[in-house]
Amino acid sequence: QSAxxxxxxxxxxxxxxxxxxxxxxxxxxxxxxxxxxxxQYPDKAPKLIVYDVSKRPSGVPDRFSGSKxxxxxxxxxxGLQAEDEADYFCCxxxxxxxxxxxxxxxxxxx
Amino acid sequence: xxxxxxxxxxxxxxSETLSLTCGVYGGSLSNHYWSWVRQPPGxxxxxxxxxxxxGHTKYxxxxxxxxxxxxxxxxxxxxxxxxxxxxxxxxxxYCARNGGFSVADWGQGTLVTVSS
Numbered sequence: 001q002s003a004x005x006x007x008x009x010x011x012x013x014x015x016x017x018x019x020x021x022x023x024x025x026x027x028x029x030x031x032x033x034x035x036x037x038x039x040q041y042p043d044k045a046p047k048l049i050v051y052d053v054s055k056r057p058s059g060v061p062d063r064f065s066g067s068k069x070x071x072x073x074x075x076x077x078x079g080l081q082a083e084d085e086a087d088y089f090c091c092x093x094x095x096x097x098x099x100x101x102x103x104x105x106x107x108x109x110x
Numbered sequence: 111x112x113x114x115x116x117x118x119x120x121x122x123x124x125s126e127t128l129s130l131t132c133g134v135y136g137g138s139l140s141n142h143y144w145s146w147v148r149q150p151p152g153x154x155x156x157x158x159x160x161x162x163x164x165g166h167t168k169y170x171x172x173x174x175x176x177x178x179x180x181x182x183x184x185x186x187x188x189x190x191x192x193x194x195x196x197x198x199x200x201x202x203x204y205c206a207r208n209g210g211f212s213v214a215d216w217g218q219g220t221l222v223t224v225s226s
Contacts, residue, residue, distance in 0.1 A: 001171065003154060034211035038155070045204060045219050046155065051212035089155050093211045097168035101147075101155040 004029065004090055004102035011108040012080045020105045022073040022090030028100055030071035034093035037066055037075045039086050046089060050075060077107070085109045112137035114205050114217035118190075122224050128192040132205030132217055139163045139183045143208035146179060146190045148201040149219075156201075160208060161188065195224045 005023040012018040022029065022037075029035060035053045038046035048057055050066040053073060063078045073092070077084055090102035118130035132144075146158040159169035161179045169177055178191045188205055200223050207215040 032211075036212035038213070045216035046213070047216070048209070048212055048214050051209065051214075057209075057214070091155070091157070091212070096171070098159075098170050099157040099211075101157060104154040 001094060001098070001100060004092060004100050006088075006090060006102040006105045008103075009106040009108060011110055012077075013110045014080055014082065016080050017076060017078045018080060018107060020075045020077075020088055020090075020107070022075070022092075022102045024071050024073075024092055024094075024100065026071055028092040028094040029068065029073050031095065032093045033068070035066065035068060035073040036091045037064075038089045038091065040089065041086050080109055082109050112207055112215050114207065114215060116203070116205055116217045116220045118220055118222070120220065120222055122195055122222065124196055124224060124226055125194055126224075128190070128195050128199065128203075128222055130190045130203055130205070130220055130222070132188040132190075134186045134188065134207075137207070139181050139186055139188070144179075144181060144188050145206045145208055145213055146188075147204045147206060147213065147216075148199075149204070150198075150201040158190065158192075158203075197224050200224045 037050040040046040053068045054066040065076045088105045094100045113135040115133045140163045143162045145160040159179045161167045202219040205217040206213045
């Protein structure tokens with residue numbers, strides 16, 4: 001089982017929107033609606049920002065939204081802010097009682 | 111919100127056994143699944159496995175032969191053991207509480223370095 005594929009980096013200016021893709025297969029992302037997204041600052045633990053494809057935990061700004069089409073899930077950050085500069089990882093339940101994480105995406109605010 | 115505090119040896123030699131413990135504070139092991147996730151320096155996250163309060167475990171197939179995850183409800187502790195470590199096991203190891211099919215709460219992480 002290979003890691004889910006994410007772009008190495010994305011960037012945008014403050015106020016713009018960026019989209020991070022997360023591509024898997026019909027056995028994981030494409031089959032289960034159990035995709036989650038995590039934000040990670042340097043030397044910090046990850047933080048859950050989206051779960052079950054498009055749900056947000058309490059306290060997460062609605063600038064963060066998730067969606068899925070086929071074998072690809074997406075995280076959209078709208079109204080990009082300087083504090084959004086971080087690493088982002090997707091994760092999908094893959095059946096067989098295990099989970100796959102994505103390769104990670106660096107978001108840069110220009 | 112539950113707090114997760116980890117501890118364990120941070121430097122190992124090849125072939126030794128990695129052993130980490132995670133204390134759960136402000137909550138109970140009951141009625142939850144608990145995971146261990148690792149992150150090699152500068153790289154992505156890897157799910158190691160999980161355990162529930164009844165001791166039922168699930169493991170990443172790539173690590174299954176070497177890993178044991180357990181929970182002690184009397185102490186509210188989780189533990190991770192990974193035997194026969196190599197350089198490739200050098201990583202920050204996180205314990206975490208699952209929320210459904212996601213990882214909701216994370217420990218502070220413990221860097222484990224494998225070096226001869």
